[in-house]
Amino acid sequence: MDALHLLLNRRSASRLSAPAPVGEIRQNIINAGLRAPDHGNLQPWRFVIIENQGLERFSQLLQIASKQAKMDEIAIEKAAKAPFRAPLIIAVIAHCTKETKVPHWEQVVSAGCAVQAMQMAALAQGFNGIWRTGVWAEYPLVRDAFGCREQDMIVGFLYLGTPELKASNKVIAPNSAPFVSHF
Numbered sequence: 023m024d025a026l027h028l029l030l031n032r033r034s035a036s037r038l039s040a041p042a043p044v045g046e047i048r049q050n051i052i053n054a055g056l057r058a059p060d061h062g063n064l065q066p067w068r069f070v071i072i073e074n075q076g077l078e079r080f081s082q083l084l085q086i087a088s089k090q091a092k093m094d095e096i097a098i099e100k101a102a103k104a105p106f107r108a109p110l111i112i113a114v115i116a117h118c119t120k121e122t123k124v125p126h127w128e129q130v131v132s133a134g135c136a137v138q139a140m141q142m143a144a145l146a147q148g149f150n151g152i153w154r155t156g157v158w159a160e161y162p163l164v165r166d167a168f169g170c171r172e173q174d175m176i177v178g179f180l181y182l183g184t185p186e187l188k189a190s191n192k193v194i195a196p197n198s199a200p201f202v203s204h205f
Contacts, residue, residue: 062124081102091157104154109182112182114137
């Protein structure tokens, strides 16, 4: 797939099933994330692979976090089901360095760029995904489980797999006023 076509036609897929990317395809996805723009060569990101039994552990973690947050039963059930939306999740953590001239926000944006690059690499290889974050990324229990320090941030959970539905062909007009202005 040509890179420009890929960039202009990318759509998230919220319904994903097996198979998930494995082997060289998965490594290409990770490697694409490692090529994100990185001021100061800090590599301010960490990737955590969640699959197989990890999906069940993640489900339990989200249930406990939702109960601690005193969510209602519907929200707790939704949290429990969330990890099973795809056969593979890559949690992306902005692993930020305090002692550097590179601002914290740039390090977080760099980790966000890693998520985008990984999703594009998945799409280029015949898979798809959706970048989700949700309230759980802020919960201390979830942050602790992913080894986040005070200055770190979970920037997203990249759900990956085989799309169950064909992506919409709706195209956003490149010169749409709400998106583009001139200075």
